[in-house]
Structures are given as C-alpha cells and as structure tokens.
Amino acid sequence: MMMPPLPVDPMPMFDPFGVVRAANEYWRDALERSVLYMDVMRQRGNQYLEHMEKTKPNVLGFEAEVLVNGRDLPHPVNYELLRIEPPEGVETDPLKRPFVVVDPRAGHGPGIGGFKPDSEVGVALRAGHPCYFIGFLPYPEPGQSVEDVVEAEIAFLRHVGERHADVSERPMVVGNCQAGWQIMMAAALEPDLFGPILIAGAPLSYWAGERGGAPMRYTGGMTGGSWTTALLSDLGDGLFDGAWLVQNFERLNPANTYWAKQYNLYANIDTEAQRYLEFERWWGGHVFLGAEEIQYIVDNLFVGNRLSTAQLVTRDGRRVDLRNVRSPVVVFCSRGDNITPPPQALGWIRDLYEGVDDIIANVQTIVYCVHDTTGHLGIFVSGSVSRKEHTEFTANMDYIDVLPPGLYETTVTPADELTAGASPERDYLLEFQQRSVEELDEEIQHRPEDDTRFATVARVSEINLGLYRLFVQPWVRATVTPDLATWIRRLHPSRLRYKVFCDRNPFMYGLPALAEGVREDRHPVSEDNPFRVIEGLVSNEIVFGLNTFRDLRDRAMEWLFIDLYGQPLLQALVGLHGDAHVHRRRPGAEPEHRRFIERRKAELRHHIAEGGAHEALMRSVIYILGGAPGTDERNFKRLRASRAELEPATDLASYKRLVRDQFFILRLDRDAALEAIPELLRGESGSAIDAHLQHLDHVLAASGELSEHAAARYQQVRALFERAKTPRVATS
Known part of the structure; x- marks a missing residue:
C-alpha cells in the first residue's frame, strides 16, 4: 500500500547558516567595492589635475x-x-x-x-x-x-x-x-x-x-534677472567660471548627481x-x-x-x-x-x-x-x-x-x-x-500669456542689473583682487570634489596598494545575494525620493514664477500691462515681411510658363515624387539621379535653385504649372521629347518601383509630354 505524498510546505525552511554566509559574502564584497570605489575617486582627482594643467586640454579621441x-x-x-x-x-x-x-x-x-x-x-x-x-x-x-x-x-x-x-x-x-x-x-x-x-x-x-x-x-x-551673472563675473575678476553653469545642469537632476551616477x-x-x-x-x-x-x-x-x-x-x-x-x-x-x-x-x-x-x-x-x-x-x-x-x-x-x-x-x-x-x-x-x-x-x-511673463522678467532684469551696476558693482570690483578671485574658483564645490581625492592628499597615500591587493584577490558577490538585492532596492528608493523632491521643487518654482510674473500690477510697473501678443516680436507677421512674401509669389507666377526642357523635366520629377504621403532616401536617390541624368553639367548651386524654383511653382499653382509643361517643351522635336521621357524613366527607376499614386501621376505627366508633340494650330 502506497503512502500518500507529504504536504509541501509553502514557506521554505529558514536556514540561519545560509543567511550568515550570505551576509559575510555581501559585507566582504561591499568592503572591497568601497576600496575600489575610493581608488577610482583618487584616479579621477589625479586625472582632473593632469587635465587642467594642460595648455590645451580636450577630450578628443582623434589626433x-x-x-x-x-x-x-x-x-x-x-x-x-x-x-x-x-x-x-x-x-x-x-x-x-x-x-x-x-x-x-x-x-x-x-x-x-x-x-x-x-x-x-x-x-x-x-x-x-x-x-x-x-x-x-x-x-x-x-x-x-x-x-x-x-x-x-x-x-x-x-x-x-x-x-x-x-x-x-x-x-x-x-x-x-x-x-x-x-x-x-x-x-x-x-x-x-x-x-x-x-x-x-x-x-x-x-x-x-x-x-x-x-x-x-x-x-x-x-534670480531676479542677469544681475547675478554680473556678480559672479565680478567675483571672478572679469572671468565667469564655467563651474557655475555645470552646477546648474547638475541641480536639474539631483538623483543622478548626488546618488545614481556614483552608486552605478x-x-x-x-x-x-x-x-x-x-x-x-x-x-x-x-x-x-x-x-x-x-x-x-x-x-x-x-x-x-x-x-x-x-x-x-x-x-x-x-x-x-x-x-x-x-x-x-x-x-x-x-x-x-x-x-x-x-x-x-x-x-x-x-x-x-x-x-x-x-x-x-x-x-x-x-x-x-x-x-x-x-x-x-x-x-x-x-x-x-x-x-x-x-x-x-x-x-x-x-x-x-x-x-x-x-x-x-x-x-x-x-x-x-x-x-x-x-x-x-x-x-x-x-x-x-x-x-x-x-x-x-x-x-x-506655445502659450501667448507666458510671453508677457517672460517679457516682464526681461524688464525686471534690466532694472536689477542697472541697480547692481550703480550701487553694488563698484564695491565688489574694489574688493575682489586677482588672488581672491583665484581662491574663489579653487574653492568652488564642483572643483573641490575632484581635488580632495587625489595623490596630493596625504590621506590617499596607502590607497593604491590597498586597491591593488583587492583586485588581485577579489570576491564579488552574486547578484541574487539577498543583501545585494536589498542594496539595490534601497538605492531605488533613494532615487525615487530625490526624483520626488525634484518634481516638487520644479512644480513649486513654476507655480511661483507663473503667479509672480503674471501679476498685472508688476507687469504694469514695468510698462507691459496689456495684450499679451504685443510683448513678443513676431517677424513673420510684420508688414514688410508679408509684402516680401506677396512679391515672391507674384514673381514666380510670371515664371510658371518660362523656361524649357530643364524646367519641364524637373517640374515633372518633383510632381511625381510628391505624390506619396511621405518621402525617404529612396526618393532622394531619384533626385540625385535626376542631376546625373538630366543636368550633368549643372553645378550644385544651380541645380538646387532649379529644384527649389520648380517646387515653389508647383506649390503656388499646381494646375497651372502642369498645364504649362507642354508649353515649356514646344521647341523640342518629337525624338527629343521621347529622349526626355526615357531619361525620366531612368530617374524614376533609380530606386525601386513607384508607389501606385506616383505611378498615376507619372502617366499624367507622360500625357502632357505627348501633348507637346502635337503641332500648334495657327489661328487667323
């Protein structure tokens, strides 16, 4: 008689020795990683000092x-x-x-x-x-x-x-x-x-x-405008330290700056x-x-x-x-x-x-x-x-x-x-x-109401910069000497974090030998070690917390900006109260530009029926290729082939001008542009027109078959070319 199977315990048996073993392996690995991490910081500091002492420092990977x-x-x-x-x-x-x-x-x-x-x-x-x-x-x-x-x-x-x-x-x-x-x-x-x-x-x-x-x-x-820029330049004795810009970039993503990059x-x-x-x-x-x-x-x-x-x-x-x-x-x-x-x-x-x-x-x-x-x-x-x-x-x-x-x-x-x-x-x-x-x-x-807010910032910036230059700048410039400016740059947090960990720091003296010993006898822990898993989870929580702080900070700053610079009183005080659209220059809407656009269209209308076979062929190519809802490099191969096949002696600038003029004419009045193709070909013989069609075939076949829509347009163009062969009937 067979015994019934024993029930399976849904909870695995607790292994206290396994936990102790995993803990020992993790802490040994964590200690080794800490030593190697500090050694990388030391190398980073040495690299920084060596790089900055070069006459022409750069990170180009090529000679x-x-x-x-x-x-x-x-x-x-x-x-x-x-x-x-x-x-x-x-x-x-x-x-x-x-x-x-x-x-x-x-x-x-x-x-x-x-x-x-x-x-x-x-x-x-x-x-x-x-x-x-x-x-x-x-x-x-x-x-x-x-x-x-x-x-x-x-x-x-x-x-x-x-x-x-x-x-x-x-x-x-x-x-x-x-x-x-x-x-x-x-x-x-x-x-x-x-x-x-x-x-x-x-x-x-x-x-x-x-x-x-x-x-x-x-x-x-x-920050009240650009007066802070002038202040930092004055503290640098006429030089603005790029470390301030880098610090601004780093503050945008505190999770990466203060934790994720280093933890990775x-x-x-x-x-x-x-x-x-x-x-x-x-x-x-x-x-x-x-x-x-x-x-x-x-x-x-x-x-x-x-x-x-x-x-x-x-x-x-x-x-x-x-x-x-x-x-x-x-x-x-x-x-x-x-x-x-x-x-x-x-x-x-x-x-x-x-x-x-x-x-x-x-x-x-x-x-x-x-x-x-x-x-x-x-x-x-x-x-x-x-x-x-x-x-x-x-x-x-x-x-x-x-x-x-x-x-x-x-x-x-x-x-x-x-x-x-x-x-x-x-x-x-x-x-x-x-x-x-x-x-x-x-x-x-785009939000037009934001234009007024940013225009207000620009006016406030001008006022604050003027006040700084009148009342504060003379005192700052009188106080800051070249030596003081040098020390301010040296003590910038973005520079100190590199300089502190380097071989010039006596506390780093024994670190290279210790790190080398760790590398020779390294004991990395497995990724499924429970303590290593917990470490990753804690890191994720830190990143989540810093990201939450960033989001709250950015949201509060945006809310404060919108509320402060959206105040009608402040806008009126700087002379900007009124319709929002007048505070942002729109060159495209200005009268002289509109007149330019109309003149350009009028000029091209006169050129619709002007030209010859060159214009007819390019107009045809553009019309046919424009039949698809989108385009890609396969159509560009056809455009390239059109230059080699139709315009072999034309320089690139002239070819581009031809392409763009014909494109503009087609966009301006497509029906009139197409109807003008036979007129452009009037001086051509029947055999010459057949040769043009043969060239057109070669161009369009340069990269695969045409789409159904483009093929239909090609037949329409062929009909226009055939019409050009018909002699014009003289009228009395």
Missing part, C-alpha cells in the same frame, strides 16, 4: 592638427580650427563634402563631439568625409565678445571652403548645444559659406517650453571604472567665459530671447536674422532632454514664420527629428544615437541638401521594420513627412 589659431585673427578669440587625422584603417576622400563639428563652450572643455569612435566625428570619418573640429582654450582672450567668436567661426568656415575649393558641396556643420546657436548666427550673417547645418540639443528659443517640463527657463526670473559606479565597480573616468575627464574640465561674453548671452538669449525674434544687431549694423540662413537646417532634439527640451530647440521656427508658405518663400528647408528618451548629453554623446541618428543624418546630407523648401519631420526606421520592396543601403531608413507650423505647435505648446 588633430591646428590649422587656424583664433588668437591670430583681427579680433583675437580662444578658438581654434583643427583638422582631424583619420585613424589607422580609415580613409577619407578629399572630393567628398567636408564636415565641421563645433563643440559647446557651456562650462565644459572641448572634444565631446569626437569623444570616441562612435561620435559625430567618428561617424563622418567612417563615411569618408574630411573632418574638421572647432575647439577652444580654457581662458578667453582679453575683451573677447560673442560677436568675435561668431566672426572667428565664419573665418574658420571660409578656410575650410578654400581648402576644398574643388568640391561643389559646401561644408556640413554640426553645432552641439551652445555651439548650435553660435553656428546659426554665423550662417545668418554669411549664408554662402555653409552647407547643411545640424544643430543638436541647441536652445534657440529660450522662452519656449511646456508646463512642467522646462525648469531652466524659469531660472532667470527666480560603486555597484559595478569591476566594469564601470574606465567608462566613468573617461566621462568625468570631460565633465570636470571646467572652462571660463569672459564677463562680456556671458552677459551678452544671458541678456540677449536666456532672458531677452532676441535671437529667435531677429532682434540682435551686430556692432557694424547687420541684423542677425535666422531667416537669412540658406542652407538646410536639421534640428535634433529629445523629449528626454530637460536642458534643451523640444520647444526650446524648435520654437524659433514658430517665432519667425507664420506658416509653411513663409518658409518656402524664404527658400528654407527645415528638418526636425525628436528623439523619445535620450537626455541632453545623449544627443551628441550616446554611442547608440551616433550609430543610428547621426549616421543617418551624415549619410543623407547630400539628399537633404537638395530637398525642396519646407518643414519636414524625420524618423529613423530600422530596416527590418520596413515594408516589402524597401531596400535601404544601411541598417536604417531616414523617412520624411511634410509638416505644417500648426502641427509643429503640438510639439512647441
């Missing part, structure tokens, strides 16, 4: 040659133009479009755009493009201004163009963060020097931002040390700005928002109007970026243009790409972003350069998600959708 020293220019600046030397095994083609990467000078040193092989510089080099880099030295030149820097960047681009005079395509320029708006200023002043421009995480519209998602835009109002190193000390040290070499490489530079930036951009509204004027009387940029502009931003959220990266478009017709009339091509998750640094540092978005932007810049004027949103689609028949050359396909300004508004989330 480079200085071509132009900004200190030799008529208005000296601390910027340099460098030629990147391709690494071993990588070859560049001197006849390809040159690439110029410009790094941000926003508290950190240069080099992050070429930090590692998977970077903007690395992507361009692997694609075979000659690559250049615009970097800078730690200290500004005496009297250096923002305008001087912009003029220096213009001189650098002119030099690159002269080095590649045989290349028909102008240089592509990548501007990261703060460098983005400087490059846009330069391109607005000298548009003929620039090819396509990629601005990554660049804030151009500082008043923009959605509620609950852009805490930095309230900073100026909560501690928890993964055996694998994360090298990556951590490489990043900290850049993050801790603080640089300086001149007092005049930072005051100009804060007054005119952060607080005044004058760049995106065409209110900046140079000292020689030139207006910095971003509508003067003639190169395609690619705006890359991310919803996960709390330093430059999408509204601040894209708001300038809404500030300058009332609609897409305005963009087209200005012959501008604007492409924007919004990443869903990556943070601010990830936009131009992340390896995954470089391998995906930056690789696709680089590969498609020649296509974007001939993209007809308008506003486009682009997405990067993995090859394995494409529909049947698609055959991209790489792992991804860059796709474009035409957008309207109204659709862009969904991303910008």
Whole structure:
C-alpha cells in the first residue's frame, strides 16, 4: 500500500547558516567595492589635475592638427580650427563634402563631439568625409565678445571652403548645444559659406517650453534677472567660471548627481571604472567665459530671447536674422532632454514664420527629428544615437541638401521594420513627412500669456542689473583682487570634489596598494545575494525620493514664477500691462515681411510658363515624387539621379535653385504649372521629347518601383509630354 505524498510546505525552511554566509559574502564584497570605489575617486582627482594643467586640454579621441589659431585673427578669440587625422584603417576622400563639428563652450572643455569612435566625428570619418573640429582654450582672450567668436567661426568656415575649393558641396556643420546657436548666427550673417547645418540639443528659443517640463527657463526670473551673472563675473575678476553653469545642469537632476551616477559606479565597480573616468575627464574640465561674453548671452538669449525674434544687431549694423540662413537646417532634439527640451530647440521656427508658405518663400528647408528618451548629453554623446541618428543624418546630407523648401519631420526606421520592396543601403531608413507650423505647435505648446511673463522678467532684469551696476558693482570690483578671485574658483564645490581625492592628499597615500591587493584577490558577490538585492532596492528608493523632491521643487518654482510674473500690477510697473501678443516680436507677421512674401509669389507666377526642357523635366520629377504621403532616401536617390541624368553639367548651386524654383511653382499653382509643361517643351522635336521621357524613366527607376499614386501621376505627366508633340494650330 502506497503512502500518500507529504504536504509541501509553502514557506521554505529558514536556514540561519545560509543567511550568515550570505551576509559575510555581501559585507566582504561591499568592503572591497568601497576600496575600489575610493581608488577610482583618487584616479579621477589625479586625472582632473593632469587635465587642467594642460595648455590645451580636450577630450578628443582623434589626433588633430591646428590649422587656424583664433588668437591670430583681427579680433583675437580662444578658438581654434583643427583638422582631424583619420585613424589607422580609415580613409577619407578629399572630393567628398567636408564636415565641421563645433563643440559647446557651456562650462565644459572641448572634444565631446569626437569623444570616441562612435561620435559625430567618428561617424563622418567612417563615411569618408574630411573632418574638421572647432575647439577652444580654457581662458578667453582679453575683451573677447560673442560677436568675435561668431566672426572667428565664419573665418574658420571660409578656410575650410578654400581648402576644398574643388568640391561643389559646401561644408556640413554640426553645432552641439551652445555651439548650435553660435553656428546659426554665423550662417545668418554669411549664408554662402555653409552647407547643411545640424544643430543638436541647441536652445534657440529660450522662452519656449511646456508646463512642467522646462525648469531652466524659469531660472532667470527666480534670480531676479542677469544681475547675478554680473556678480559672479565680478567675483571672478572679469572671468565667469564655467563651474557655475555645470552646477546648474547638475541641480536639474539631483538623483543622478548626488546618488545614481556614483552608486552605478560603486555597484559595478569591476566594469564601470574606465567608462566613468573617461566621462568625468570631460565633465570636470571646467572652462571660463569672459564677463562680456556671458552677459551678452544671458541678456540677449536666456532672458531677452532676441535671437529667435531677429532682434540682435551686430556692432557694424547687420541684423542677425535666422531667416537669412540658406542652407538646410536639421534640428535634433529629445523629449528626454530637460536642458534643451523640444520647444526650446524648435520654437524659433514658430517665432519667425507664420506658416509653411513663409518658409518656402524664404527658400528654407527645415528638418526636425525628436528623439523619445535620450537626455541632453545623449544627443551628441550616446554611442547608440551616433550609430543610428547621426549616421543617418551624415549619410543623407547630400539628399537633404537638395530637398525642396519646407518643414519636414524625420524618423529613423530600422530596416527590418520596413515594408516589402524597401531596400535601404544601411541598417536604417531616414523617412520624411511634410509638416505644417500648426502641427509643429503640438510639439512647441506655445502659450501667448507666458510671453508677457517672460517679457516682464526681461524688464525686471534690466532694472536689477542697472541697480547692481550703480550701487553694488563698484564695491565688489574694489574688493575682489586677482588672488581672491583665484581662491574663489579653487574653492568652488564642483572643483573641490575632484581635488580632495587625489595623490596630493596625504590621506590617499596607502590607497593604491590597498586597491591593488583587492583586485588581485577579489570576491564579488552574486547578484541574487539577498543583501545585494536589498542594496539595490534601497538605492531605488533613494532615487525615487530625490526624483520626488525634484518634481516638487520644479512644480513649486513654476507655480511661483507663473503667479509672480503674471501679476498685472508688476507687469504694469514695468510698462507691459496689456495684450499679451504685443510683448513678443513676431517677424513673420510684420508688414514688410508679408509684402516680401506677396512679391515672391507674384514673381514666380510670371515664371510658371518660362523656361524649357530643364524646367519641364524637373517640374515633372518633383510632381511625381510628391505624390506619396511621405518621402525617404529612396526618393532622394531619384533626385540625385535626376542631376546625373538630366543636368550633368549643372553645378550644385544651380541645380538646387532649379529644384527649389520648380517646387515653389508647383506649390503656388499646381494646375497651372502642369498645364504649362507642354508649353515649356514646344521647341523640342518629337525624338527629343521621347529622349526626355526615357531619361525620366531612368530617374524614376533609380530606386525601386513607384508607389501606385506616383505611378498615376507619372502617366499624367507622360500625357502632357505627348501633348507637346502635337503641332500648334495657327489661328487667323
């Protein structure tokens, strides 16, 4: 007779010896990790001191040659133009479009755009493009201004163009963060020097931002304006310490700054040390700005928002109007970026243009790409972003350069998600959708009533800055000596945390030997150790608590800002009480601009029936390719084929002009433009028209079959070409 099975105890048997063993293993591992963590802090401190003692500190991962020293220019600046030397095994083609990467000078040193092989510089080099880099030295030149820097960047681009005079395509320029708006200023002043421009995480519209998602835009109002900038510059004896900017960035995410970044190193000390040290070499490489530079930036951009509204004027009387940029502009931003959220990266478009017709009339091509998750640094540092978005932007810049004027949103689609028949050359396909300004508004989330609040901040800032300069600044400047300014910089918390843990600290003397002993006899604990699991849970709770504090802080600051600067009394006291819309300049709505748009349309109406076979063929190609709801690089291959097949002797500038004029004519009056095609072909013989149709076939077959809609349009165009063969009947 079989015995019934014993009941299974739902609770496992408690093993006190197992718990003690797990505890011993965990505490031994925790102690070893602590020693190794402190040794990494020591290495970080040594690395910081070594880096800052260099004459030209940077974190470039490539060898480079200085071509132009900004200190030799008529208005000296601390910027340099460098030629990147391709690494071993990588070859560049001197006849390809040159690439110029410009790094941000926003508290950190240069080099992050070429930090590692998977970077903007690395992507361009692997694609075979000659690559250049615009970097800078730690200290500004005496009297250096923002305008001087912009003029220096213009001189650098002119030099690159002269080095590649045989290349028909102008240089592509990548501007990261703060460098983005400087490059846009330069391109607005000298548009003929620039090819396509990629601005990554660049804030151009500082008043923009959605509620609950852009805490930095309230900073100026909560500090009473830019007088604090002047005070910090005076405490630096005419130099503004970039460590203050870095500290502002760190305060945005206290969970990462004060816990998560350090805990991730501690928890993964055996694998994360090298990556951590490489990043900290850049993050801790603080640089300086001149007092005049930072005051100009804060007054005119952060607080005044004058760049995106065409209110900046140079000292020689030139207006910095971003509508003067003639190169395609690619705006890359991310919803996960709390330093430059999408509204601040894209708001300038809404500030300058009332609609897409305005963009087209200005012959501008604007492409924007919004990443869903990556943070601010990830936009131009992340390896995954470089391998995906930056690789696709680089590969498609020649296509974007001939993209007809308008506003486009682009997405990067993995090859394995494409529909049947698609055959991209790489792992991804860059796709474009035409957008309207109204659709862009969904991303910008503009609130007219906020304009009045920020205009009030600008007025309050001017008043407080004037009071500071009158009553306080003379006393500060009389008190602060060069030696005192040096000690203030040395004692800055963002610098001290690097200096305290280094070999110059006698308390670190025995740490290297102790850490080496731990590495030789390391006892890592398993991930399923219950105490290690509890450690992770505690860390998550700390992160959650700090994130909650951040959210409450940001919400309270936003509420206080909105309530304080929304007060009608305060607005009236600074002379701004009234309708909100009058406090933000809208260049696109101004009468002279509207007259320009109407003149442009009238000019093109006269050209609808002017031209010949060149205009007829390009008009046909654009009409056929415009039949699909979206477009991608496969259609751009057809545009490229159209130049080789239809316009082989045409230089790129003339070809682009032909494409854009015909696109504008089609958009202005499509029916009239199509009906004019037979008229454009009247001087052609029947055999010549057949040859044109054959060329058209080759162009359209350059990258797969046409869509059903495009094929129908092609038949419509063929009928128009056939009609051109019919002799015109003379009338009495």
